[in-house]
Amino acid sequence: MKAERLFQILGLVDESLIEEADTASSPAAVQRRPSWVRLLAAAACLAVICAGAWGLWQSNLGAGTGSxxxxxxxxxxxxxxxxxxxxxxxxxxxxxxxxxxxxxxxxxxxxxxxxxxxxxxxxxxxxxxxxxxxxxxxxxxxxxxxxxxxxxxxxxxxxxxxxxxxxxxxxxxxxxxxxxxxxxxxxxxxxxxxxxxxxxxxxxxxxxxxxxxxxxxxxxxxxxxxxxETAAPEVPVTVYQFTDFAAPHEEYNAATQAVTFTTDPEATTVLSYGFNGMSRDADRGWCQYSYFVPDGVRRETETKILIVLGDDIGDYVLQGYADGGCDQEIDGVSCTVTRRETTLADVLDLLCRAYQAEFEQFSLGRGQESPFRYLSQAQYQGLVWQLLEQYGLFSGTPKDRYSDGRLDEILMEALSQERxxxxxxxxxxxxxxxxxxxxxxxxxxxxxxxxxxxxxxxxxxxxxxxxxxxxxxxxxxxxxxxxxxxxxxxxxxxxxxxxxxxxxxxxxxxxxxxxxxxxxxxx
Structure with missing residues (x-):
């Protein structure tokens, strides 16, 4: 790991790593980047392939074909x-x-x-x-x-x-x-x-x-x-874990909960897992993370965590919404938030084990053999840390793909990337x-x-x-x-x-x- 980058995250976050957002005067006007944007990009690229072009989401399809x-x-x-x-x-x-x-x-x-x-x-x-x-x-x-x-x-x-x-x-x-x-x-x-x-x-x-x-x-x-051997560092972090979800699903089948807070982007870095949407105004330090409230039917992880490095986020607001657009407020949405201080290594261990359990629950029933038959938890955590260190927010120049701090992609792609x-x-x-x-x-x-x-x-x-x-x-x-x-x-x-x-x-x-x-x- 680059020591200077770790120092920046713990103390002074490089301003270039903060996502550029619209300079709107109200949160409603701030650009939102829900996770489904990537799915739309994938569908668009697939359509391009079928038209005979070369682009494909998550794939480099080469420079042409021989005759x-x-x-x-x-x-x-x-x-x-x-x-x-x-x-x-x-x-x-x-x-x-x-x-x-x-x-x-x-x-x-x-x-x-x-x-x-x-x-x-x-x-x-x-x-x-x-x-x-x-x-x-x-x-x-x-x-x-x-x-x-x-x-x-x-x-x-x-x-x-x-x-x-x-x-x-x-x-x-x-x-x-x-x-x-x-x-x-x-x-x-x-x-x-x-x-x-x-x-x-x-x-x-x-x-x-x-x-x-x-x-x-x-x-x-x-x-x-x-x-x-690669292992995540014992970096101190503050973890907010969201559990015990409730929402009026009979009326709003896409009921959403959002947590909103303000930080100093030069002193605080936030990583997330289990959240479907994220909005940010870097100039004001305003952040909002949202997720579809688990209903026991939708394939939705119940592990929802915010990881804070550097200064804590302080006060936050929880609010329910009719859907992932976070425009129509509704009542009846609630959860329990647990705050604890731990290390990055500890929380990555928790997330890797949770992801393995979810993977095996949803995939093995379809006859897909688990890679964890060969891949140990220590190896898996090392691969996740490698992506964070080389390409994520712990690198000197994070890739756009991982610049929003979502750990969901990193945990998934540690398994799916070619190597x-x-x-x-x-x-x-x-x-x-x-x-x-x-x-x-x-x-x-x-x-x-x-x-x-x-x-x-x-x-x-x-x-x-x-x-x-x-x-x-x-x-x-x-x-x-x-x-x-x-x-x-x-x-x-x-x-x-x-x-x-x-x-x-x-x-x-x-x-x-x-x-x-x-x-x-x-x-």
């Missing part, structure tokens, strides 16, 4: 700059990475074989579906030294914590299954504007080609940070001997959205990098395909030839990136 004339159909040539021709897909799934180790200078050599298995799956009704591939990435690790070598092997996968359970990842050592823990890298992407080229940072911009991961992993810093996760497990290679290590997982393809109008709709893209981020000394690498009866190869630079039975090829270790684009055969 069949731009790339070789079999054994395509590599570009002179290290980039191979191929399609830039609207949704990029990331490459298959090589095995690495936490240790450097292990002196281990490795032979590698990557196999894509295109055996078709099926829909829930049993009808066939050709989507994705089962990947097995196998290594023969050889130790030329006189003594045995034990390493902490790390197998990288590009995914999010939310999607990680769907990989069904498994690791074997000498054909025997072995357990693994999971180390988490940080958010792998960046930020972009919301469709207007104004330099804003409202939307996420995930990696959209293999070179983004090349830039991310090449110097080893990303992995080094993933191996570090590199590392399957971590020990391997011992005897003196002068070899060990076979394999990682297997289901690999989603890169693709273009069906409503995009792209000529590449229906293509599935798969990338492979040969040495990126690996500490191993490779003696050779091979790529193979199995169960290819239901696919055709459209573009590649690997050299497969299905018509002539060439389903296994040797890779050039000087080529950093290989790609394969397939299309399922109809019927």
């Amino acid at each position: 069949p004339g731009d790339a070789a159909l079999a054994g395509g040539e590599s570009g002179g700059d290290g980039h191979s021709p191929g399609t830039t897909f609207l949704s990029y799934a990331g490459p298959v990475f090589p095995l690495t180790t936490a240790e450097t200078n292990t002196r281990l050599t490795a032979g590698r074989t990557v196999t894509w298995d295109f055996a078709p799956g099926s829909y829930e009704d049993g009808s066939p579906r050709q989507w994705g591939a089962q990947v097995t990435d196998s290594y023969t690790l050889t130790n030329p030294a006189d003594g045995s070598v034990t390493v902490n092997a790390l197998y990288p996968v590009s995914t999010s914590w939310l999607d990680f359970p769907e990989l069904n990842a498994a690791v074997t050592v000498d054909s025997g299954g072995t357990g693994f823990s999971v180390l988490s890298g940080g958010y792998a992407g960046g930020f972009q504007d919301a469709g207007e080229p104004d330099g804003s940072t409202w939307n996420l911009a995930p990696p959209d080609e293999w070179a983004d991961y090349q830039a991310l992993l090449a110097d080893g810093e990303y992995l080094s940070r993933a191996m570090e 590199v996760l590392y399957l971590s497990f020990p391997v011992t290679v005897p003196a002068g001997g070899s060990v076979t290590v394999a990682a297997s997982f289901w690999k989603a393809p890169s693709y273009d959205y069906g409503c995009s109008g792209s000529e590449n709709v229906g293509l599935q893209g798969y990338d492979l990098v040969t040495a990126l981020g690996s500490t191993l000394e490779f003696t050779g690498q091979t790529a193979a395909l199995v169960n290819t009866d239901t696919i055709e190869i459209v573009r590649q630079n690997l050299g497969f030839d299905l018509e002539n039975g060439v389903t296994q090829v040797s890779l050039d270790l000087a080529e950093p990136h290989y790609y394969l684009e397939i299309r399922p055969l109809e019927g």
Whole structure:
């Protein structure tokens, strides 16, 4: 964490971090920023995609698509700059990475074989579906030294914590299954504007080609940070928690409660969780946070908290309203407010545990496996703190996306953002001997959205990098395909030839990136 930024939050908040608001003379004229504004932006961007444009909320959809004339159909040539021709897909799934180790200078050599298995799956009704591939990435690790070598092997996968359970990842050592823990890298992407080229940072911009991961992993810093323990600081905060809600829901099904107060924006910073709307007049220090009163029916968190850093907010006013617009006051809305002094680490622990409980309550009933099977609470809290420190109000230059202090997005996006996760497990290679290590997982393809109008709709893209981020000394690498009866190869630079039975090829270790684009055969 940047010490100077923490000092600013606790004492003197940088004026540039305070949201600009209309200089109205009354609270009713102050610009409101309810959370549903982001949902409207998402819908607008989706409409743009279906018109054939490139923007999408929370996604960087790339700079365009390749055409069949731009790339070789079999054994395509590599570009002179290290980039191979191929399609830039609207949704990029990331490459298959090589095995690495936490240790450097292990002196281990490795032979590698990557196999894509295109055996078709099926829909829930049993009808066939050709989507994705089962990947097995196998290594023969050889130790030329006189003594045995034990390493902490790390197998990288590009995914999010939310999607990680769907990989069904498994690791074997000498054909025997072995357990693994999971180390988490940080958010792998960046930020972009919301469709207007104004330099804003409202939307996420995930990696959209293999070179983004090349830039991310090449110097080893990303992995080094993933191996570090991250914890929120014991910063003193004041917490206001809202409970015991009541409202006339039979008359107002969107009944809303707002808490209003005035602060010195240079001395106080407020973070929120569970609030649906926020209004602010920075010039007067006037703030209003509002939420739909829980009714036991609407999917609405009952954890509603304001976290105050620096000077306390002092007196506040609670008022009920007919809806989230906070224009029509109503009676009969009430709650209990509990104030306590604690630390930022303590309240983030509370919120992370509450979010996990809510996630599992609403998601597991739909058959979605919980990422918390692999993600510990300590890791989760560390990821939330990373986002706050790197991109939120604890950073020197907060991104617009997190500038209003809403922790709801940060807790959610710590799970949903694209990142590199590392399957971590020990391997011992005897003196002068070899060990076979394999990682297997289901690999989603890169693709273009069906409503995009792209000529590449229906293509599935798969990338492979040969040495990126690996500490191993490779003696050779091979790529193979199995169960290819239901696919055709459209573009590649690997050299497969299905018509002539060439389903296994040797890779050039000087080529950093290989790609394969397939299309399922109809019927």
